[in-house]
Amino acid sequence: MKSEKPPAENDFFGMVYEVCRLIPYGRVTSYGAIARYLGSGRSARTVGWALNACHTQPGFIPAHRVVNRQGLLTGKHHFGNSTTMEQLLANEGVYVEDDRVVDFTEKFWDPSAEIDPLI
DNA sequence: ATTCTGACAGCAA
DNA sequence: TTTGCTGCCAGAA
Numbered sequence: 632m633k634s635e636k637p638p639a640e641n642d643f644f645g646m647v648y649e650v651c652r653l654i655p656y657g658r659v660t661s662y663g664a665i666a667r668y669l670g671s672g673r674s675a676r677t678v679g680w681a682l683n684a685c686h687t688q689p690g691f692i693p694a695h696r697v698v699n700r701q702g703l704l705t706g707k708h709h710f711g712n713s714t715t716m717e718q719l720l721a722n723e724g725v726y727v728e729d730d731r732v733v734d735f736t737e738k739f740w741d742p743s744a745e746i747d748p749l750i
Numbered sequence: 751a752t753t754c755t756g757a758c759a760g761c762a763a
Numbered sequence: 764t765t766t767g768c769t770g771c772c773a774g775a776a
């Protein structure tokens with residue numbers, strides 16, 4: 632067998648999609664947080680690139696819950712309309728103002744901090 | 751094959 | 764303090 636697709640656990644993109652699905656309702660996370668959870672703290676760019684291809688994945692990927700570490704909706708233009716991402720977040724109780732998540736530090740959800748019990 | 755870009759983040763000056 | 768460069772992985776030309 633050749634070109635056998637590796638499991639999501641071994642696929643960087645798959646990991647990104649999986650973590651996105653783990654983001655709780657009404658919460659947001661950052662690209663760097665996901666990258667860090669994957670073990671590559673500086674691969675945040677690749678995370679964004681994976682989300683760019685999230686539409687190729689089956690099911691729904693809550694990519695609108697992923698923003699940059701400033702809380703800015705840098706990828707809102709990738710949701711078809713520039714307001715779609717903001718609307719989705721507002722629908723979950725995450726309000727956005729001036730392309731920035733309100734109370735970002737409170738809404739922030741760190742996968743490596745929640746999923747991995749460091750206690 | 752090489753080069754550049756891309757929904758970022760960290761560090762140096 | 765801000766500005767700029769580098770690093771990271773994957774895909775397109």
